[in-house]
Amino acid sequence: MNYIADATSRCDLREYAGTIRSAFRLDKKLYFPVLEFLEYAMVQLFPEFNWEIVPDTELVGVEGLTLPNEHLIILPETVYWDAAAGMGRARFSVAHEISHYFQIDSKTVALCRAGMKLPPYRDPEWQANTLAAELLIPPNLSIGMYAEEIVHAFGVSLAAANVHIKQKYRENLP
Numbered sequence: 334m335n336y337i338a339d340a341t342s343r344c345d346l347r348e349y350a351g352t353i354r355s356a357f358r359l360d361k362k363l364y365f366p367v368l369e370f371l372e373y374a375m376v377q378l379f380p381e382f383n384w385e386i387v388p389d390t391e392l393v394g395v396e397g398l399t400l401p402n403e404h405l406i407i408l409p410e411t412v413y414w415d416a417a418a419g420m421g422r423a424r425f426s427v428a429h430e431i432s433h434y435f436q437i438d439s440k441t442v443a444l445c446r447a448g449m450k451l452p453p454y455r456d457p458e459w460q461a462n463t464l465a466a467e468l469l470i471p472p473n474l475s476i477g478m479y480a481e482e483i484v485h486a487f488g489v490s491l492a493a494a495n496v497h498i499k500q501k502y503r504e505n506l507p
Contacts, residue, residue: 338455340452341436341454363486364488365424367469368427371427387408398430425465425489466500483498
């Protein structure tokens with residue numbers, strides 16, 4: 334099943350991530366505390382919000398699930414504990430699900446026709462990946478850093494750090 338979302342630009346998502354970070358006084362912090370944000374900040378923002386950890390066997394092949402109508406994010410055990418251990422991919426997966434929760438609501442996301450080619454800015458997965466990346470690695474905090482420095486400073490995977498550097502290059506950011 335494919336979904337289509339209201340158009341949202343990378344610039345808008347970057348600004349949104351900055352607003353979220355600023356609201357929780359994280360705008361100058363390199364390491365975004367993704368699990369603390371999930372467990373404590375999300376309830377401050379959305380009093381009805383809840384999260385759940387389930388055995389990996391309940392979400393086979395899935396790193397997380399967001400059910401906005403149920404006000405719920407579900408994470409497999411491995412993803413949760415890997416994120417708690419600071420593993421970059423798992424931290425990104427949690428940030429991705431948080432991003433879905435921020436981005437998805439029944440008014441802005443709808444089913445799209447099978448085979449329809451979506452532009453990235455209308456794709457809810459691209460939007461969640463982009464918002465997660467902007468939350469975890471704000472470009473203004475990674476100025477002059479190499480990939481390995483980004484990995485250690487921001488707690489992300491090498492793949493995420495490399496994507497970040499390529500995107501900064503495309504946008505001609507410092």
